[in-house]
Amino acid sequence: MYACIDLGSNSFHLLIARWHEGSYDIVERFSEKVQLGEGLAESGVISERAFARGMACLDTFRQALARYPIERCWAVGTNALRTAGNADLFLHKASEKGFLIDVVPGLQEAALVYAGVISALPDDETPRLVIDIGGGSTELVVGSGQRCLQSHSMAIGCISWRDIWFRDPPRTEPALSQAMDNAVTAAAEVFSGIAGKLAETPWREVYASSGTAKMLSSVCAQSGPGKRQATGVKLETLQSLKPAIMRSVLEPGFSLPGLKNGRRELILPGWAVLNGFMTACQVTDLNFSPSALREGMLHYLAQASATGESPLHALQAH
Structure with a gap:
């Protein structure tokens, strides 16, 4: 054992x-x-x-x-x-x-993440991009089968982004909207530094693992008509969540469907970091990986x- x-x-x-x-x-x-x-x-x-x-x-x-x-x-x-x-x-x-x-x-953290994600996927040579947004860093790997073709570790995460951008979130809608836009722009700038490098190794599938991806996958799954299994995130859906996320911050009594109370403080930075990544790297949709x-x-x-x-x-x- x-x-x-x-x-x-x-x-x-x-x-x-x-x-x-x-x-x-x-x-x-x-x-x-x-x-x-x-x-x-x-x-x-x-x-x-x-x-x-x-x-x-x-x-x-x-x-x-x-x-x-x-x-x-x-x-x-x-x-x-x-x-x-x-x-x-x-x-x-x-x-x-x-x-x-x-x-x-x-x-090495990126290699561990990649090994965990592919352990739950078909054993084939499909090229995949794997992203893991942690509290202090984000790991990115492009791989095929057991091979890591390129790996990156970025100094951006949901805790660090919260401390930088949302330690004391604005309490008015216009100010909060602007703060969210600024945090997304800053995140996109971080990821744009490696977007070109990542594109050198084309991928067919994108998988996101760990807590931020799980949280946003769950919220996205509850944003449409009916309830669907939380399996991934579409950029269009993620961006459309902005008004509801703002409401969850400005109205303490409002419960954002799919968001657990224990993750409420991380919805702003998590949304900004994932939005920035998907925008910078031109990822329109990704799958959630429960293995990490x-x-x-x-x-x-x-x-x-x-x-x-x-x-x-x-x-x-x-």
């Missing part, structure tokens, strides 16, 4: 799975909104409150792990632990609780177990 721990800038995740003959069964999933990257864009450090939330979550994970006969456990830290000035202190305190965390560079970095970690953990090496070494060798 394997355990994978993903310490992201927004959420911490624990995946426990049973691996048997090349496939796995998910035993448990745990997720907690820690927001380790809260205020990081401004202060450069993990705040005292975020630090405490992270430690408390690790205590919860430790209790969950104790209930299972875990053979191998792998913990990975991403953008917040890559960039925070006090990341070493967090890693030290985590080690005292029994968690040895591998902080992976952005391109944790499933990619599981792939490399199983591969490492078969060879006797560490999962980080298996990832680096790839």
